[in-house]
Amino acid sequence: MLKVGLTGGIATGKSTVSEWFRQKGAKIVDADQVARQVVEPGTEGSRQIRDRFGDRVFRATGELDRKALREWVFRDATALKDLNQLLHPLIIRQMQAEVQEALEESPDLPVILDVPLLIEERLTDLVDTVVLVYIPAELQLKRLMEREGISEEEAGRMIQAQMPIEEKKKFADVLIDNSGTRADTEGQVDVLWETLLSKSGSNRL
Numbered sequence: 001m002l003k004v005g006l007t008g009g010i011a012t013g014k015s016t017v018s019e020w021f022r023q024k025g026a027k028i029v030d031a032d033q034v035a036r037q038v039v040e041p042g043t044e045g046s047r048q049i050r051d052r053f054g055d056r057v058f059r060a061t062g063e064l065d066r067k068a069l070r071e072w073v074f075r076d077a078t079a080l081k082d083l084n085q086l087l088h089p090l091i092i093r094q095m096q097a098e099v100q101e102a103l104e105e106s107p108d109l110p111v112i113l114d115v116p117l118l119i120e121e122r123l124t125d126l127v128d129t130v131v132l133v134y135i136p137a138e139l140q141l142k143r144l145m146e147r148e149g150i151s152e153e154e155a156g157r158m159i160q161a162q163m164p165i166e167e168k169k170k171f172a173d174v175l176i177d178n179s180g181t182r183a184d185t186e187g188q189v190d191v192l193w194e195t196l197l198s199k200s201g202s203n204r205l
């Protein structure tokens with residue numbers, strides 16, 4: 001039973017790396033996905049967001065207008081803090097339930113918790129090991145701008161809402177350097193997977 005926290009900064013490559021772990025058979029608990037579930041129409045999260053942010057961050061269908069909320073919170077630190085305070089307890093509860101389910105289903109396989117804010121939110125105690133997907137800050141800005149099709153200014157605001165990637169290194173047990181090619185990174189994932197498997201008590205080595 002091994003719980004692995006997979007983190008990094010926005011656009012450093014967590015999703016890319018977690019997809020490779022998934023292909024190897026790891027169970028993935030994805031905080032961004034859980035964050036979407038807990039605000040679906042009719043949920044407690046959705047109600048709380050409407051109370052704090054109003055109808056203007058919702059579509060007529062009752063779905064959250066993620067772009068509107070995103071543009072708001074990454075310009076307004078108080079709004080972001082409020083959003084985090086509303087959603088994080090709901091996200092953590094749901095993630096813990098998913099981790100439990102994964103461990104019951106496959107106790108010998110590592111569970112990967114893909115959580116962008118693992119370090120900022122002091123969730124490192126929930127996991128046995130912290131893996132940081134690292135790229136230098138300039139490359140992070142470039143990949144974020146390209147992935148989202150946004151300006152340098154907007155990308156910079158999103159990056160600044162998180163702990164700088166260099167600082168996160170101090171909290172990591174393992175670093176994955178994703179500044180090279182995808183193949184370079186995949187090689188590091190292969191090696192790490194073998195180590196994680198042996199630590200999680202699997203005999204499949």
Ligand SMILES: CC(C)(COP(=O)(O)OP(=O)(O)OC[C@H]1O[C@@H](n2cnc3c(N)ncnc32)[C@H](O)[C@@H]1OP(=O)(O)O)[C@@H](O)C(=O)NCCC(=O)NCCS
Nearest residue numbers: 009010011031032035066067069070084087116117161162
């Ligand atoms: C603000 C929000 C509505 C924007 O929605 P969106 O445009 O669909 O964007 P996503 O949810 O895909 O988030 C994009 C990235 O923003 C960053 N981000 C999200 N919420 C953040 C927050 N509260 N503080 C700092 N960065 C945040 C993450 O790095 C995230 O994922 P990535 O690193 O895998 O790329 C949505 O991110 C949200 O609800 N955030 C609050 C919940 C939360 O904290 N989620 C992070 C997981 S704990």
Ligand SMILES: Nc1ncnc2c1ncn2[C@@H]1O[C@H](COP(=O)(O)OP(=O)(O)O)[C@@H](O)[C@H]1O
Nearest residue numbers: 010011012013014015016143147178180181182
């Ligand atoms: N090694 C790499 N070389 C080039 N582009 C990459 C590499 N790894 C990831 N990317 C790209 O960088 C962007 C950010 O990666 P992603 O996995 O979405 O990051 P995160 O989940 O951390 O936000 C994506 O557009 C992805 O396709």
